[in-house]
Amino acid sequence: MANENLSVWTSIPFWRRSAAWVTGFASILLIWLTFDTLGQISMGTDEDLKAGTIKRVPAPTVINYNIDYQMSKKRGHEVPIIGAKEPFFGKEWSVEEAAELLHLGKLTSQSKNCMNCHTLLGNGAYFAPDLTKAWLDPMWSDKGPMMPMTGKSTREEAMAEFLINPSQYPTHARMMPNLGITADEAKGLVAFLKHMSSIDTNGFPRNFSKTAEQFKLGVSHAH
Amino acid sequence: MEILITRPEIAIDMFLPIFVVSTLVLVFGVGYAALITLSKMGYFSKKWMPLGYIFWALQTYCLYDLSVMIQSEPFTSKVLMIAMVAYLFVPHLYFRLIEDTDERYKDTHTTSNKI
Amino acid sequence: MLTSIKTNSFTNEGQRLGMMYYRVAVILFGAQLLMGLIAAIQFLVPGFLFEIFDFSVARMVHINALVVWMLYAMIGSVYMMITDETGLETINIGLGKIAFWILTVAVTIVVLVYIFVQVGAGTEESIWLIHEGREYIEAPRWADIGIVVVVLIFYWNVFATYIKGTQTGIMTVMVANLLALAGLYLAGMFFTDNISMDQFWWWWVIHLWVEATWEVFVGTLAAYALIRLIGAKREIVEMWLWIEVLMLFGSGILGMGHHYFWIGTPEYWWEIGALFSALEPVPLIAMFVHVLYDWGKEQGAAHARGETASVITNGPAMAWIVTNAFGNFLGAGIWGFFHTLPQVNIYTHGTQFTAAHGHLAFFGAYATILIGMMYYGVQKANGIERMKMTFKTKMGIFLITFGVMGMTIALTIAGYEQVLVERAELGATWNGFFVAQELAWYVQAQTWRTVMGVVTLIGFVYLVWDLLTIGKKTQEVEA
Structure with a gap:
């Protein structure tokens, strides 16, 4: 051939x-x-936070700061805004303490299998609300129903109390089961959620801030 | 940070058309490739070929429509349209390949592992 | 009836071991469907097994059984074809059999721990002993290490036989691809506090499995099956296999970008993800046309020789492989494409859309061809020349396909409603989530999903019944 x-x-x-x-x-x-x-996605340092340097994933000590999620005209979508310092569980956490707390929270999020009901950064199961910006959810704000329901006066304490006894504070027929979360683990989880809400997710979830704003103004979503 | 791509809002009543149109892009795409290849191979009559080209035209229109609906940048839309012109040749290349392969290997009868 | 599993006319030990893998795969497939049904009911009846067997547990076992049964069937298929391809008896097959038993015992322990222990405390021990809580790769760390050891043994079987025997194109792709497939698992075996980093590497395992290496694996199996089932020419099949590898890896590897839109990773993944994932359907179209073309050509050639019979030597296997060609394109191609562009994905990410795509893609791309290979195993086990479809085969194919399509369409409707209400209007808040979950469109869609899940389960019963009896029945007919 x-x-x-x-x-x-x-x-x-x-x-x-x-x-x-x-x-x-x-x-x-x-x-x-x-x-x-x-x-770009490795965690920033405490110095970055102090200097106001924006990192996509900030240091664990971001739990000592106020976090917001607002529309950025420049980027065309919502971005996390790290604001002034605020106490977290009534105190300011040192670099080591914050890192340890976040470590406990991340471990707990895995061992309690959060991801097989909730989505984290949009990945996981679709049985329960997305947790990406859960820390900022209007449900936990001082105008929301969860603080009076759990009898706590701060966002983090209300969240921790809910996580310890979730089925005691039902909001819908579909409830979160009691997973045996201890008080320490609950604190860790809240730190983990607060840290996650400070991650720059390129505007996911979209329109979250708009809804949160309407909530503050008292517009209801009754359908 | 410099200005990046802005993400305009998608209106609520636009979602259904977007999903339908993106499905049609692929459906017409397969229809076009299949009709051209099959009629060239002789499984279908050559009469079907014009219908294949109509499918290509519909696919191009759907892709254009999709790029408008999801508010792509003008540059992206142009790239997509160039890609569609390229796609006009794909089934023909594909057919040539099948034909040439058959021709080349027509005398071999290897189905076992011995090459 | 059960004697047909014992009857075996296998000509080599590899096929015997392959059959053992298939049996476990079918059992796990059944477990997957049962767990899926429990989870589906929990969407409709929130109190169902609440705090006894919660959704998270049912869902974990559902997706783990899926991944593990597919891996079992994949390993089984490799043992099934290895002697045919290399012309040699599998080297160190005894070691392979020991590995099979270690893996099966480990899988049993893992599943029992999932079901009875469910959750642990927030400590390293839970990650090592109970589960890792990372979707799809929940297996505890001890089992991870065990899996690596077993896979190394399996790989040694394949590699040593390949090196000593005939090195066909099909086996070359198989050996190279398996190395990548096994190596990628390592990317999922570490712990980090950084959730973005965690998910970044997690996708290396999940995406590069299901959208790259598993797809190439399917292409390899289809190539082997086309040669065995319809007598396609090896040269043509292998040439197309290389073209498929080119297109699948060319689009699939960088298609990873579509998972990096919103997890903290930089914006450039938008363009990379959109471009390459838009290319991902192209090889699926090519595979689809190629399977049908080869079938038509071989049948045409047979007619030209004056033969009237079908060229297909295994009707059920071929039927499942044709279903694979359609299903892969529909599930992975169409359902994947319509939510992959970032403009749309920001609204659909993490809704029932993903679930719809997941159901049809895993079924269409993987379950179908692996079931086809099981029928091929049954044919070999009984030493049958030509195996035809029975009524049960047809019921199995029809009900399972119809059921999965039905679930997919129902979940798509649910996802669409979720996109409009929860995402576009209410911005994925807690309240927005529940408003969307309680609307009639969503609830009805979930009801239909459950009904279609039951249809799928009935189809599965037919499938198992057929796998158990078809061999014996055909033997009797042939005798």
């Missing part, structure tokens, strides 16, 4: 080599982008 003019397009070695090159190229590009992304 040597005299026949064989097209490269029907040659198995040609496609094998092409497949190898394309796969290799795509993998190298992915690895390169991964290095860049890892740099």
Whole structure:
């Protein structure tokens, strides 16, 4: 068959080599982008927070600050705003304490299997509300129903109390089960949620701030 | 931070058209590729080929419509339309490939593992 | 009836071990459906098994049984084809059998712990002993390590046989792809306090499995099956396999970007994710056309030779593989594409849309072809020349496909309602979530989902019944 003019397009070695090159190229590009992304999503430091340097994922000590989520004209979507200092469970947490608390919270979020009912950053199961900005949810604000219901006067204490005895404070027929969360674990979880709400998620969930604003003005969503 | 792509709001009554149109893009795309390939291979009569091109035109329109509905940038819309022109050639290339492969390997009868 | 599982006319040990994997896979498939049903009922009746067997537990077992039965069926399929492809008996098959038993005992313990222990305290021990609480890869750390060991043994079986035997194109793709598939699991085996980092690597496992390496695995199986079931030419099938690998990895690897839109990762993933995931349906279309084309061509050639019989030597397997060609395109292609662009995804991310896509894509792309391979195993086990579909085969295919399509459509409607009410209007707040969950559209959609889940389960019963009896029945007919 040597005299026949064989097209490269029907040659198995040609496609094998092409497949190898394309796969290799795509993998190298992915690895390169991964290095860049890892740099951008690694946690900031306490110094960044003090200096007001914006990090996509701030240091654990962000729990010592007020966090908001507002429309940014420049970026065309909502972004987290880290504001003035505010006490968290009645105190300011040192770098070590905050890191330890966040560690406990993240561990608890995994061992209690939060992700198989809720979504975290939009990933997980779809049986319970998204937790990405749960810390900022109007339900927990001083005008919301959860503080009076749990008999607590701050957002974090109300959340912790709810997490310890969730089925005692039902809001809907579908309830959160009691998962045996201890008082310490609950504090850790609230720190984990507050930290997650400070992550720059490129505007996800959208329109969250608008609804939160309407809630403050007393507009109801009765349907 | 420099200005990045802005994400305009999608109106509530736009979601259904968006989902329908994005499905149609793929459905017309498969229809076009299948009709051209099958009629060239002789499974369908050649009469069906114009219908294939109509599918291509519908697919192009749907993709354009989708890019408008999700408020893509003008540049992106142009890139998409160029991609659609490229897609006009794909089934023809695909058919050539099938034909040439059949021709090249017509004398081999390997189904076992021995090549 | 049960004698048909014992009857076996396997010509090599690899196929015998493959069949053992298939049996466990079918049991886990059943467990997956039961758990799915419990979870579906919990959407409608919130008090159902509340604080006894909560949604989180049912859902965890549901998706874990899914992943594990598919991995079992995949390993089984590799053992099923290895001797055919390499021309050699699997090397160190005895070790492979020991690995099978270790894996099966470990899986049993893990499932029992999921079901009876459910949750632990917020400590490292819980992550090591109970579960990791990370969707799809919940297996506790001890089991992770066990899985790595077992997979290394399995890989040794495959690799050593490949190196010594005939190195076909199909086996070359298989060996390279399995290495990537197994290696990626390691990306999911560490703990970090940073949730963005956590999810970044988590997607390395999940995405690069289901949208890259598993898809290539399916392409490899389809190539093997086309040769075995309809006598397609190896040269043509292998050439197309390389083209598929090119397109699947070319689009799938960077298609990862569509998971990096909202987890804290930078904006450039929007463009990368949108571009490459828009390309992801292209190889699925090619695979679809290719399967139908080869089938048509071989049948045409047979007619030209004056043969009237079908070229298909295994009707049920071929039927499932054709379902795979359709299902892969519909579930992964269409349902994937219509919520993958960032403009739309910001509203659909984390709604029932994802669930709809997940159901149809896992079924269409993976369950179908793996069931097809099980029928191929049954054919080999009974030494049957030609196996035809029975009434039960048809009922199985029809009810399962109809049930999964029904669930998908119901979940899509639920997701659509959720997008409008919870996301576009109420901004994914707690209140917004529940308003959307309680509207009639959503509740009715969930009701239909449950009904269709029951249909799927009935189809599964037919499938198992058929797998158990078809071999014996065909043998009797042939005798």
